[in-house]
Amino acid sequence: MTTPSDTYLTVCAQEGETPVYKEKGSRFLGYAFHVETPEAVQDILRELRAQHHAARHVCYAYRLGASGAVFRAGDDGEPSGTAGLPIYNQLLSFRTTDTLVAVVRYFGGILLGASGLVAAYKQAARMALETSRIEQRVVCRKLDVCFGYGQISAVMRLVKERGLDLLEQDLREDCRIRVAVRASAAEAVRGALEAIFGVKVSQEPD
Secondary structure, three states, X not given: OOOOOOEEEEEEEEOOOOOEEEEOOEEEEEEEEEOOOHHHHHHHHHHHHHHOOOOOEEEEEEEEOOOOOEEEEEOOOOOOXXXXXXXXXXXXXXXXXXXXXXXXXXXXXXXXXXXXHHHHHHHHHHHHHHOEEEEEEEOEEEEEEEEEHHHHHHHHHHHHHHOOEEEEEEOOOEEEEEEEEEHHHXXXXXXXXXXXXXXXXXXXOO
C-alpha cells in the first residue's frame, strides 16, 4: 500500500488466535499491539511476562510517532541482534508505526544458533503482523483561530468549505475556534484564514 506523506500505517488489533512458529521444539508466539507511548509498551510487556511466566524470552520491537522516529528493540537475553532487530525489521517491512510486536519464546531444548534465531523471530513477527488489522491514519495539525464577531460568517464558511474538523469553539465577542486540518493542507488553510481581515492563526506545537 502506498501512503501519502501525511499518512501512516498502524496496527489496530490482532485478529484470531495467536500465531505460533515452531522450530526444533521451541515455540515462538507472535503478538502485535497498537501503542502510542513507551509507558504503554512497558505495561504490555509486563502483562505478557506475567501471562507467560514459564517462557524463556519475551523479545520485542516498537516504533512510535507518524514517522516512526521513536523506536526500540529488545533481545531479552537472546544473543545481541538475533531477536529484537529481526522483529524491528518486520515493522519496517510492513511500514507500521505506533505498533509493538512482541515474540514469546518457549525453549524446546535445542539451540538454534544465531541464524536460526534470526529466522525464527523474523517469521513469528511477520505472522503477528499478517494476522493483524492494519489501517491508514492521517496526520493532522491543530490550528487556533482568533477573530472578531464580525468575521464569524466568513470564518465558519471557510471551515465548512475546507471540511475542517471543528474541535472547540467560543463564539462570544472575542471569538476563538480550534480546528484540525490534514498536515499537507495546513499551510494553505492557514493562509486562507489569515486572508480574512482581522483573523489571527497559530498552530499548536506537535
